[in-house]
Amino acid sequence: MKNRLRVLRAERNWSQAELAGRLEISRQSINAIETGKYDPSLPLAFKLARLFQTTIEQIFLDQE
Amino acid sequence: MHIFICSSGSSVQRRFVRRMWLSALFCVLFSLTAAVFFRLVHHPAVYFAWPLAALPAVPILGALMATGAYLKEETDEFQRDLLVQGLLYASGLTLAVVTASGYLHDFARVPVLPLIWIYPLFWCVAGISIVVLSRRYR
Numbered sequence: 001m002k003n004r005l006r007v008l009r010a011e012r013n014w015s016q017a018e019l020a021g022r023l024e025i026s027r028q029s030i031n032a033i034e035t036g037k038y039d040p041s042l043p044l045a046f047k048l049a050r051l052f053q054t055t056i057e058q059i060f061l062d063q064e
Numbered sequence: 065m066h067i068f069i070c071s072s073g074s075s076v077q078r079r080f081v082r083r084m085w086l087s088a089l090f091c092v093l094f095s096l097t098a099a100v101f102f103r104l105v106h107h108p109a110v111y112f113a114w115p116l117a118a119l120p121a122v123p124i125l126g127a128l129m130a131t132g133a134y135l136k137e138e139t140d141e142f143q144r145d146l147l148v149q150g151l152l153y154a155s156g157l158t159l160a161v162v163t164a165s166g167y168l169h170d171f172a173r174v175p176v177l178p179l180i181w182i183y184p185l186f187w188c189v190a191g192i193s194i195v196v197l198s199r200r201y202r
Contacts, residue, residue, distance in 0.1 A: 029142035032201040041141055
């Protein structure tokens, strides 16, 4: 699934490792989500939204 | 993925690797004990021989429990997913190899794959699958 994670991360000058640390997951997981190879679960998507103080729809793009 | 490297990864992963190595160690230790015993004692009593022969399988149950515990304790859902995918590939390939070995034995008189190699084969395939899968997400 396409997403704006890389942009949101860049706006805050966070590295993948830094974001992974804030979410208590691995950097590899962040990379997989950013590149659209892995779609996170709803709880992780909410966690991301809370961290970036936005909504899930603002992070993940519904392409249907 | 750091799952098979003891020195890196999260504490949950390190704990899982430690438990798996411990299980493998006891498996080898019990196998050696049984092998030495059956080499020295030719006609042991059934009530003693059967439990001793089955002893190396006990750490396998421990490994299954360790895997279950890891899947429960791991908070990183992506890492959990990688392990599950690796286990699925390993299950599929191990079943295919064992079935093929059975057919080869029945129809072409090829020596059958000894059953004790199924478990190591399963984890070898799981390990390779996880490494290959994790390379895709580096």
